[in-house]
Amino acid sequence: MNPDLGTELRDLALDIAREAVALARQMRAGGIAVADTKSSAVDVVTAADRASEELIRSRILAVRPDDAIMGEEGEDHPGTSGVRWIVDPIDGTVNYLYGLPDWAVSIAAEVDRQVVAGVVVNGSTGVAYAAALGAGATRDGQRIGVRPTPPVAERLVLTGFGYRSDVRAHQAACVAALLPHVRDIRRMGSCALDLCHVADGSGDAYVEEGPQAWDYSAGGLVLSEAGGRFDLLAGRLHQVVPGAPEKALLVGAPDEGWDTFVAALGDAGFLA
Template sequence: MSAATTALPGPEELATLLDLAERVARAAGELLATQRPADLGVQSTKSSATDVVTAMDTASEALLLRLLRAERPDDGVLGEEGGASGGTSGVTWVVDPLDGTVNYFYGLPTYAVSVAAVVGDGPPGERPDPRTWTALVGCVHDPVSGRTWTASRGGGARLDGAPLRGPAEVPLDRALVGTGFGYTPQRRAAQARVVADVLPRVRDLRRAGVASLDLCALATGWLDAYYERGLQPWDHAAGALVAAEAGAVVRGLAPGSAPSEEFCLAAAPALVAELGDVLVALDPLAEEPAP
């Protein structure tokens, strides 16, 4: 099914997809919470030596893929740890088996499992592009607290079944803003430059290290705004839908653009415009020279 050529799923199919997303996210969360070895070690690194992958990342993704394929064998899958496959249905599951790996590695109780189903605008079997895909359903599960955020396209967002009203409109100087940082020295230097200018303009900044939970915190009203450069599709697929269905504007750096690896910005409409103007002026996509 292609979003450009075929009607989007109706309410019953969306409910079925969301039920599956929640069930598999909870199953992976239970695995992460109960099977974490005491001597958890780094299995490999990704973008830099500080960007770790653990054995539990890959175990969680393997479980997600097995459960999804058991019920939806014709769907595609895009996973963080290399679990990618094309499908023939037009639906692709975008999964982050362990969002917040560094927190998990250190034993910090802030991490999540993120599962979303999307349709793209290209031929079935092609990897969907977050700039053009349509997110159908999303689930972000926090295994430590047990909280579960869910959303379906046009159906609103919920936390443990209770509807979410989204972030409040506040002026920039009273906004609690979430953000995150990349892993290469050049990217971090550029982000530090932006943070140094943003921090005096806002109430305060928060950095949890889990993009999916940041977007859900925004949807719940625990943050007023969120921005980050460098998110991968699995980092924001479910959380962005939760935030948008709760009433937030979720966009790229330029007004009207879609969130992508380049940039993700989310807040209530007036605040997203105000913070967006500040960020654009700071040129947050500029990369600092290598030391």
């Protein structure tokens, strides 16, 4: 891979994500409503989700017409360049719908299935997280890094929940078992931003079973480039939900505290 390709894709993603945030803000100011649902009646899609993704796709293809695109809301676009974009036009749609602050536009690019660029822009504040493989991670252009790792009992753990009732029941049981053994749990509503919070030290770890690639690809690279570790582990969701992948447990933490956090997750019943 061209060593400059990751930074080129990162910079393009950042420009496009900021434009998509501006569009979503404009649509939010004019009033927004549910346009459709997905996995359940509470898993919503707004017109802004669709408009944001259409804008992102059009901007990418205008500059790089041979790239592939995988987005949350639209059909996959095939490509021949070896680059694939992974797009979440609004991560945290329910927050966006209700006017809560944690929602973001998340754009990642991968080459040969390895993420090489990632951008997450907070839609409410405009704070922009960005990373390129091997080039570090930034928040509004300033380098960021994970916080020093405290004992497990002093860690603030971020998490999320799916929208199917059976998935939520499984996730809630695991979180309830983990809660007595950590400082506290936070559920703010955007997987992409949560991973960036761990990257910049405003959280100690993240765990959730069931997010999709568009939720975590950009944030996962930001965390990895900030001195953290990010992986999909074998969880137990597939035992509860037939057809769920075995490796669906998303875990993010500083590299130094990875083993002890994963051990705590095992004790809480997250791991297969």
